[in-house]
Amino acid sequence: MKAIAFDRYGGPDVLAPATVEVPGPGPGQIRIAVRTAGVNPLDHKIRRDTVREHFVVTLPHVPGIEAAGVVTATGPGVTDLSVGDEVFGRTVTGSYAGQALAEARHVARRPATLGWAEAAAVPTAAETAHRCLHELEVRKGETLLLHAAAGGVGILATQFAVARGIRVIGTASEANHGLLRELGAEPVAYGEGLGARVRALAPDGVHAALDGAQRGGSLALSVELAGGTGRVVAIAEYGEAARHGVHFSGGSDLDLMGPALEEALTLHRTGTLRLPVHGLYALADAGLAHEESERGHVRGKLVLVVT
Ligand SMILES: NC(=O)c1ccc[n+]([C@@H]2O[C@H](COP(=O)([O-])OP(=O)(O)OC[C@H]3O[C@@H](n4cnc5c(N)ncnc54)[C@H](OP(=O)(O)O)[C@@H]3O)[C@@H](O)[C@H]2O)c1
Numbered sequence: 001m002k003a004i005a006f007d008r009y010g011g012p013d014v015l016a017p018a019t020v021e022v023p024g025p026g027p028g029q030i031r032i033a034v035r036t037a038g039v040n041p042l043d044h045k046i047r048r049d050t051v052r053e054h055f056v057v058t059l060p061h062v063p064g065i066e067a068a069g070v071v072t073a074t075g076p077g078v079t080d081l082s083v084g085d086e087v088f089g090r091t092v093t094g095s096y097a098g099q100a101l102a103e104a105r106h107v108a109r110r111p112a113t114l115g116w117a118e119a120a121a122v123p124t125a126a127e128t129a130h131r132c133l134h135e136l137e138v139r140k141g142e143t144l145l146l147h148a149a150a151g152g153v154g155i156l157a158t159q160f161a162v163a164r165g166i167r168v169i170g171t172a173s174e175a176n177h178g179l180l181r182e183l184g185a186e187p188v189a190y191g192e193g194l195g196a197r198v199r200a201l202a203p204d205g206v207h208a209a210l211d212g213a214q215r216g217g218s219l220a221l222s223v224e225l226a227g228g229t230g231r232v233v234a235i236a237e238y239g240e241a242a243r244h245g246v247h248f249s250g251g252s253d254l255d256l257m258g259p260a261l262e263e264a265l266t267l268h269r270t271g272t273l274r275l276p277v278h279g280l281y282a283l284a285d286a287g288l289a290h291e292e293s294e295r296g297h298v299r300g301k302l303v304l305v306v307t
Contacts, residue, residue, distance in 0.1 A: 003097035009049035025075030036120035062094025068119035121301035129157035130260035140165035148212035150176035276300030
């Protein structure tokens, strides 16, 4: 089966075509023929070996944690999905591959109206957004400061929050302010003077903050504006979160994957789900997608077309 893998850590150039075997699905699992695979910053962090304390992989490693595709086999105990069903969700094995395994409870059926590229882009961003809003216990009428609002997580966190009646102040470069406004957020440019710009919108501070950037002092500012670390969550960098005494939400258990996919599907059914696909790449060009991801200015998500 064709795949992209790396057998040593390093730059995007270590990604190379590979042939890998995917076993039959175990209990509760399905195997899918991957049509599209989402690219996440985690994929290049693992490739550069910067997160080994938290994500242990064995080499050679096939990257990718999310996909959309067609069920080709079901394991014992899977009763609600059948061969031929079109699904999207989190994968157990690398999704930069023609076939991948997934836990049946971590996928959802793909509505025909949700494109293959968008379907592969949704799972990780949706799960992270849903989980962080849950952990922050942010409620209707409250104000959320959201850093990296134009990334995949930020765009879905904005939509989930706005739909719940939460006011979102989202940081992004000017080029993304129009998009954020359309999604219902109040955009703020990051960089020098960020604190003053947020304070101008929220003179009494914010109720909670989700930091997907952790750049340019964003985390310290979040703690200050939220009145302490209690309702601040960081998702980008473990070490810095620990230094500030801020909870790092790592998503090691995926209990909220099902509800998160459902939250995204609910928005999709009402015609309001938006997750721009910043770039669509052939599987063989996964290295180019990683280069783009590492530049740090992806609007929405990058997606690989696998088959
Ligand atoms: N812990 C978890 O469970 C978890 C899950 C998913 C993702 N993550 C992490 O969360 C982070 C965000 O991931 P992602 O996939 O949403 O997007 P991403 O690709 O990491 O971020 C892209 C966005 O970051 C924005 N950005 C760049 N510099 C910024 C700054 N100084 N302040 C504010 N925004 C800035 C860019 O906006 P402009 O183009 O406007 O500059 C761009 O839209 C990554 O570090 C990722 O690894 C963690």
